Amino acid sequence: xxxxxKNVPSVVVKRLPRYYRYLSELLNQGVKRISSNALSDxxxxxASQIRQDFNYFGGFGQQGYGYNVEYxxxxxxxxxxxxxxxxxxxxxxxxxxxxxxxxDTFEKRGxxxxxxxxxxxxxxxxxxxxxxVMDVSGLEDFIGRERVDIGVITVPHGAVEExxxxxxxxxxxxxxxxxxxxxxLGKDVAVENVHLxxxxxxxxxxxxxxxxxxxx
Amino acid sequence: xxxxxKNVPSVVVKRLPRYYRYLSELLNQGVKRISSNALSDxxxxxASQIRQDFNYFGGFGQQGYGYNVEYxxxxxxxxxxxxxxxxxxxxxxxxxxxxxxxxDTFEKRGxxxxxxxxxxxxxxxxxxxxxxVMDVSGLEDFIGRERVDIGVITVPHGAVEExxxxxxxxxxxxxxxxxxxxxxLGKDVAVENVHLxxxxxxxxxxxxxxxxxxxx
DNA sequence: TAGATTGTTAATCGATTAACAATC
DNA sequence: TAGATTGTTAATCGATTAACAATC
Numbered sequence: 001x002x003x004x005x006k007n008v009p010s011v012v013v014k015r016l017p018r019y020y021r022y023l024s025e026l027l028n029q030g031v032k033r034i035s036s037n038a039l040s041d042x043x044x045x046x047a048s049q050i051r052q053d054f055n056y057f058g059g060f061g062q063q064g065y066g067y068n069v070e071y072x073x074x075x076x077x078x079x080x081x082x083x084x085x086x087x088x089x090x091x092x093x094x095x096x097x098x099x100x101x102x103x104d105t106f107e108k109r110g111x112x113x114x115x116x117x118x119x120x121x122x123x124x125x126x127x128x129x130x131x132x133v134m135d136v137s138g139l140e141d142f143i144g145r146e147r148v149d150i151g152v153i154t155v156p157h158g159a160v161e162e163x164x165x166x167x168x169x170x171x172x173x174x175x176x177x178x179x180x181x182x183x184x185l186g187k188d189v190a191v192e193n194v195h196l197x198x199x200x201x202x203x204x205x206x207x208x209x210x211x212x213x214x215x216x
Numbered sequence: 217x218x219x220x221x222k223n224v225p226s227v228v229v230k231r232l233p234r235y236y237r238y239l240s241e242l243l244n245q246g247v248k249r250i251s252s253n254a255l256s257d258x259x260x261x262x263a264s265q266i267r268q269d270f271n272y273f274g275g276f277g278q279q280g281y282g283y284n285v286e287y288x289x290x291x292x293x294x295x296x297x298x299x300x301x302x303x304x305x306x307x308x309x310x311x312x313x314x315x316x317x318x319x320d321t322f323e324k325r326g327x328x329x330x331x332x333x334x335x336x337x338x339x340x341x342x343x344x345x346x347x348x349v350m351d352v353s354g355l356e357d358f359i360g361r362e363r364v365d366i367g368v369i370t371v372p373h374g375a376v377e378e379x380x381x382x383x384x385x386x387x388x389x390x391x392x393x394x395x396x397x398x399x400x401l402g403k404d405v406a407v408e409n410v411h412l413x414x415x416x417x418x419x420x421x422x423x424x425x426x427x428x429x430x431x432x
Numbered sequence: 433t434a435g436a437t438t439g440t441t442a443a444t445c446g447a448t449t450a451a452c453a454a455t456c
Numbered sequence: 457t458a459g460a461t462t463g464t465t466a467a468t469c470g471a472t473t474a475a476c477a478a479t480c
Contacts, residue, residue, distance in 0.1 A: 011447070013421055017414040021398070035461060044400065047461095048449050055463060063462040064456040080417045081424035099315035105396065105413045111420070149423065150416075174423045176416055180321065182237070184260065188430075190422035192415040197321045198233040199408040200366075200392055201296045204327075205229055206406035207365065207390045208297035214404075227471070251437060263437095264473050271439060279438040280480040 008056045015053060016080055018043070023073040035066035082110035087148050088176075091163050092155035093118035093126075093133045096178055100152060102129045114146055119159075143170035152176045224272045231269060232296055234259070239289040251282035298326035303364050304392075307379050308371035309334035309342075309349045312394055316368060318345045330362055335375075359386035368392045 022043055026034060040047035054060055054067075060075050061067045077083055088106075090097045093116050100106070101116050116128055117136040124135045134142065142148070151167035153160060153175060160179040167175060174190040177183050183191050238259055242250060256263035270276055270283075276291050277283045293299055304322075306313045309332050316322070317332050332344055333352040340351045350358065358364070367383035369376065369391060376395040383391060390406040393399050399407050 017417040081420040095315035099311035192419040201233040204297040
């Protein structure tokens with residue numbers, strides 16, 4: 001069994017984007033090499049965990065030297081599939097859809113926004129970040145023709161179910177779901193659910209905890 | 217030591233918003249009671265974990281009956297501090313700031329948006345979701361006067377540091393940070409960092425994994 | 433009461449950390 | 457070579473699951 005086929009715990013996978021971000025920053029700063037210890041300080045994780053994590057994918061470092069930042073950055077990008085040129089469409093050109101369409105980090109991470117869709121005649125035809133909003137009635141055709149990989153769901157609550165169905169039927173391979181509804185699908189279509197109010201609630205908990213602590 | 221003062225593992229805290237969302241939905245559907253087993257089916261977690269989690273805060277159920285949905289919903293809301301009437305300001309009225317300002321889920325969860333700030337003269341004075349965008353130069357005054365609890369950071373990269381400093385100095389108790397930069401602060405100010413591209417990267421990984429699997 | 437289901441303890445599992453031999 | 461730091465195994469810690477007595 002190749003290293004890349006070992007089953008990687010999902011806690012590790014969820015840490016990869018974070019590593020990737022920090023390495024991007026180091027790369028920007030022109031840092032050439034970094035040790036697990038130095039990275040550990042920066043990221044507030046243990047050096048041991050860093051080495052352990054990387055070794056799920058088979059060691060990118062060199063004894064006595066550390067890790068080459070550029071190489072490691074590229075390797076993690078590959079593992080994450082950021083160099084696969086995944087294309088995506090945004091369905092729902094409301095405020096959130098618009099914001100995501102204009103969010104340049106997506107492009108910087110190697111994703112290509114190829115279409116924005118809405119069902120509102122007033123919105124169809126308007127231009128967001130240089131792209132014309134298309135009529136959602138043409139969604140299936142477009143996805144099939146352009147072989148779109150990812151569907152980003154930013155439609156209102158009531159339209160989620162239908163949107164998901166249509167995206168999946170058209171053959172997208174993954175859904176990034178910003179709707180209130182939590183999606184579970186068959187394992188042939190990957191899903192990530194994003195709930196913007198979750199971190200706000202967690203923050204609220206922490207604030208409350210801080211208050212209680214200071215009272216003691 | 218009271219139950220509420222036990223130190224709750226952060227994995228448990230991070231699950232609370234999810235419980236809260238599912239309970240909101242059940243409440244909407246008019247469901248009166250639910251057992252850990254039934255909830256377990258719905259949420260794809262074990263019943264054991266649900267009971268274990270709730271018991272960190274001291275048991276909300278009743279043997280032989282299960283949990284009263286309304287009561288449990290309220291209790292978790294209390295734990296999360298959603299009934300504390302936390303106020304918030306959004307700093308940065310760009311696309312993301314606008315989207316968040318219009319995101320009604322925040323209000324539904326008990327948070328009160330009291331101000332939106334920007335430094336761009338073209339944006340100052342415009343109205344977002346019924347609220348006029350204010351000049352960021354008045355940020356400190358406003359926060360002090362209105363005793364704002366939470367600062368939501370949606371400014372561009374270059375303005376993050378200054379924004380954080382000003383928010384903290386003015387006395388906010390928590391930051392919800394959407395900027396690229398990952399914040400760490402002293403423990404008197406709570407922070408949640410949100411990185412919108414992280415779930416997209418994780419999704420990309422899953423898609424890639426699916427592809428490899430189907431090849432085998 | 434009998435049945436159901438919690439609260440909670442004990443067992444298991446997995447993830448993190450520590451340690452160190454391998455090696456650049 | 458000597459020093460540094462990885463890759464990797466072993467030890468520890470914590471979280472999840474299982475089990476069941478308590479009890480509504």
